[in-house]
Amino acid sequence: MNFDTILNRRDSDCLKYGVLQERWGRTDLLPLWVADMDFATPDFILQTLRQRFDHPVLGYTSQHPDWRPSIIEWQKKHHDYQVQPNELIFIPGIVRGIAFALQTFTAPGDKVMVFAPVYHPFFLVTEHNGREVVRHPLVLTEENRYELDFNLLREQLKSVKVLVLSNPHNPGGRVWSAEELRQIAHLCHESGTLVISDEIHADLTFHPYHHTPFATVSKEAREGSITFGSPSKAFNCPGIISSYSIIHNDLIRRKFRAYLSASELNEGNMFAQLTTVSAYRLGEEWLGEVKAYIADNIRFVEQYLSENIPQIKPMHPEASYLIYLNCRALELTHEALLDLFIDKAHLALDDGQKFGPEGTGFMRLNVATPRSILEQALHQLKNALSSM
Numbered sequence: 001m002n003f004d005t006i007l008n009r010r011d012s013d014c015l016k017y018g019v020l021q022e023r024w025g026r027t028d029l030l031p032l033w034v035a036d037m038d039f040a041t042p043d044f045i046l047q048t049l050r051q052r053f054d055h056p057v058l059g060y061t062s063q064h065p066d067w068r069p070s071i072i073e074w075q076k077k078h079h080d081y082q083v084q085p086n087e088l089i090f091i092p093g094i095v096r097g098i099a100f101a102l103q104t105f106t107a108p109g110d111k112v113m114v115f116a117p118v119y120h121p122f123f124l125v126t127e128h129n130g131r132e133v134v135r136h137p138l139v140l141t142e143e144n145r146y147e148l149d150f151n152l153l154r155e156q157l158k159s160v161k162v163l164v165l166s167n168p169h170n171p172g173g174r175v176w177s178a179e180e181l182r183q184i185a186h187l188c189h190e191s192g193t194l195v196i197s198d199e200i201h202a203d204l205t206f207h208p209y210h211h212t213p214f215a216t217v218s219k220e221a222r223e224g225s226i227t228f229g230s231p232s233k234a235f236n237c238p239g240i241i242s243s244y245s246i247i248h249n250d251l252i253r254r255k256f257r258a259y260l261s262a263s264e265l266n267e268g269n270m271f272a273q274l275t276t277v278s279a280y281r282l283g284e285e286w287l288g289e290v291k292a293y294i295a296d297n298i299r300f301v302e303q304y305l306s307e308n309i310p311q312i313k314p315m316h317p318e319a320s321y322l323i324y325l326n327c328r329a330l331e332l333t334h335e336a337l338l339d340l341f342i343d344k345a346h347l348a349l350d351d352g353q354k355f356g357p358e359g360t361g362f363m364r365l366n367v368a369t370p371r372s373i374l375e376q377a378l379h380q381l382k383n384a385l386s387s388m
C-alpha cells in the first residue's frame, strides 16, 4: 500500500476542508484536525460497495448474514474478547449511541462523568440532552502522560449515573491497563454507575501496548457496561456510519434494544453492515500496514519536535493517530497559541480547549496523512515560531 500518495479531498464534501472558513476563519490552512485519515479507504471495502452497485435495485435490505460472525471473530482474534451473537446490537454511530444510552439509562439532571480532557462530543451530547457533566480531571504526570486519581474518582462517582469512557483515550492516546480498568469497574460497581466504554480506537493500539476490552476485566465490568465498537477509525470509513454495541447484561441489553427498536435506530442502511463485514473479514493485512505507517509518522513527529521545537512536547500515543501536543512551555495565552498555529503557521488543528478547560495549552495533531504533508506542517510551525 502506498500511503505517501496525496489525495485531493477538497471537492468531496469533506468535513476536514469544508468547514475551514466557518471554523478557522480562512481556507489557506493545512487541515490536520478531525479524526479521519487522508489515505484512501482500503480497496477491499470500496470493491465490496462497488459490487453492491452492480445490482440495479437499491431496495430494502435485510441483516447481512456475516455481520454478527465477522464482529465476533474479529473481537476474539484481535482482543481475546468472547462475544455471543445475541449480545450485539447495531447502532448508527457511536456518538449517537452514547446519546441513546444516556436517554435510556438516565433522566434529565442526572450526572454523567467524563475523564477530562476528552473527545468533546462526550460532554456536548450529555449537556445537549439536559444531563449534568461531572469532569474527572486526568492527572498530567512528569512523563507527559495522563493518569487517574482513584481517590478522587471514588468520591466523585458517588452521585454519578453513567461514566463515558474513551478506551483507548482520545485525545491523550492512553491505552488503559487491565488493572486501571478493573479499578474503574470496581468503583463504578460500588456507586451503581453504568460504564459506556467507547472502543472506537481499539484496533489502532500500537505495540507494545495492548487494548483491553473493558467488559473483559471482571464480572463487575461485564455486568455493568455497554461497549461500543466500529471499524470506522481503523479502516477509514466513518462516512458510512456503521457501529455496534456489545451488552452482556440481559436487563441492560433489553432496555437498550427496546429504546433503539422503538424508533428503528438499530437498523443501518444497506452499506453499513456490508462495510463492517468487509473490514473485519478482509482487513487484517491492510490494518498492519497502515499502523506501521502511522507509527513511523508518530516517530517522525516526536523526533522533529525534540530536535527543532523542544518547547512542544508530544504525548506519546499508545493508540490512535492523534498526537496531543503539550505546548505549555511556549508560555502563550490561548489566543496567542491559536494565532501561532492558524495565522502564522497556517495549520488547522483541534485546540486543547475544545476537549475542555483542562486542555488549555494543548493542540491535537492528526498524523494519518502522507509523511510529506506532516513534514510541510512541521516546517510551517517551526518557521512561524522562529519569526515570533
Ligand SMILES: Cc1ncc(COP(=O)(O)O)c(C=O)c1O
Residues within 6 Å of the ligand: 035, 092, 093, 094, 095, 096, 119, 166, 170, 198, 200, 201, 230, 232, 238, 243
Ligand atoms: C473516542 C471517539 N468516539 C467516537 C468518535 C466518533 O464516532 P462516530 O462517528 O461513530 O459517532 C470519535 C471520532 O473521532 C472518537 O474519537
